[in-house]
Each structure stands twice: as structure tokens, then as C-alpha cells.
Amino acid sequence: MEKLLPEKGRVSSDVEPVFDLYGRKNRASCLIYMDGNTKFAAHASREPSKDMDWSEWDKANPSPLSVGDKGIAWTTKHSTGAVAYFTCNRPSSLPAEDPDRPNSHKYIELTLHSYDPKDPKGAQKELLPLMKEFVGFAQRNLRCGND
Template sequence: MRQLRSVVTAALTLMLLQSALTGCSQDEAKAVPELPERLCWDLFSSKDLLPFLAVGEEADIRSRPFALAEGPDTANCSLDIDGIPQFSANAALREFEDEIDWTTYEKASPTPINVGSRGIVWHNGAVSYFTCVPSNAASTPGQYIELTLHTYDEPGNPEPRKALPALLKQFVAFAQRELNCD
């Protein structure tokens, strides 16, 4: 009987220890993967992006150089965690101001924000544009820079809507400086 009690006690101790260790390893997996200090053309601090990022094991950052050539062109940067999109920053060069069309965002109930020439923010994104080189005539192209940020949060999460206007202001200032716009 005494041996049976010792075996049961040892088995219970082993199960409790295994359960505690499993709990620790699960807690470790519940964190955002390690990120570089700055992301997307060294523009955004990874700390500023943490509120929108999911937990996971592996981060993948993809970026095209921030250079917009003549004619329609884009530059983009994206951050995925475990293969799932989490954050993206996109810049697009438009030749005419009327090429900037935000009707697709109307379903998201955007709010106007004072960023660039005009801007809007919605539950998981923000967009703005500014004029780099104005068009001299209706048929003469100019340079209108459209900047978009997306997070991939659920509509009920208020954090992106609060944080995105400040990030978009950073993005506008960066793009104006990098593209030598006044």
C-alpha cells in the first residue's frame, strides 16, 4: 500500500510539473515575434506598431525601396506574422489629382483627419495624399502622392483608429522629405 501511495504521489508530481512546463511554453508563444527597432524604410518604430500586431512565432517584413519614378509607381512595405498580414504602408504616385479615389473605403465609415491635403481614417486603415508637383493644366500630369496604412484588426478594436493618424503624419513628412516636395 505504501509503495502504491509513493507511485501515485510521483505520478501526480510528474503530471503537475509537466502541466506547469507546458503552461510556460504556451505563455512564451503568446508574444509578438522579435522585430527590428525600425521598420518600413526606417520610418516606423516597431514599438508604435505593437498595438496592431498579433502574437506569433515568425515575422516577415517585405519592402520595396522608397522611390517613386515618373508615371504611376508604387512603393510598399508589409509585415506578416506567421504568414498573416498585420501591417502595410503603401505610397503611390498619381499623375492627376482625380486619380485619387477613396470610394472603396466608404463602407468602413471613415472619419476625416487633418493629414496632408486631405485624409481619412477607419477602423483598420488610414489614407492621405499631398501634392508634390501640381498639374499646370487639365491634360498636364503632376505628382500627387497617396499614402495608405492598413492594419488587419477586427472592427471592434479601437487602437488602430486612435494610433493611425499620428503614423500617417509621420509617413507624409517622410514622403515629402524623401521625394523633395515642398
């Protein structure tokens, strides 16, 4: 995380208390602030289709990431980011699905974003291993396909 954040500042965070995209809600996030400004964000959401719209990063000329089912990474003047998705079949042994968030929404999209990193090229190199960790964490915690 060192290369993903500016060098100095007062650090604070806003973290979801529980990572579960099925029980409480279909989104979760972790935000890290420096001096009150968002400097790092990690988001997870459950989506109904694997046809994610990542066109907002097209202008940043993203490069593919070999993580999850599909992923990309990009660097712009003020941020470095990565997004990936994977399929998660929720175990049937868990409580019944919520009609607003059906189990058919089985695609998990994960996004990492570093704002104004002190070393943008170094930050981009940090994102692949961090995204791999994030995917593994999400798969374990959501118990994907583990009946």
C-alpha cells in the first residue's frame, strides 16, 4: 500500500464492518483518507451480468490483468486503478435469497482505485498482487461455490 498513497498525511478510514454481498446488501467498500481526502478506495458489488461496463476507463488505455474471470488496470494523470470480476455461486446452505438481490446476480465486480499516488508507475505494479489478494479474500468470505 505504500506506493498507493501520498507520502504524508493524517490517515483515517471508512470500512464496512462485514464483507457479505448477499446478506446485508449487494455492495461493500473500504475508503482510506489522508487529511480528509479519499486517497484509496476498494469496492465490491454483486452484478446480474458478466457484461460489465468498463468504458469509462477506455480513454486511459487500460491493460489486461490476469486475475478473476477478467480484469483491467489503468493509470491517468491523477489516479491508478484496477477492476476485475469473477463468478460466485452462492452456497445453497446459506439463508434464502432476498428478492431485491437474487442469487442469480452471481458476478462479483471488484475495483481498486488510488488517487494521487506518490509513484503512479509503482502504484500500477502494486495493483495486480493487491487485486489477486482482493479476489481471493472475496471468494473465501463469500464462500463461492462451497456447499
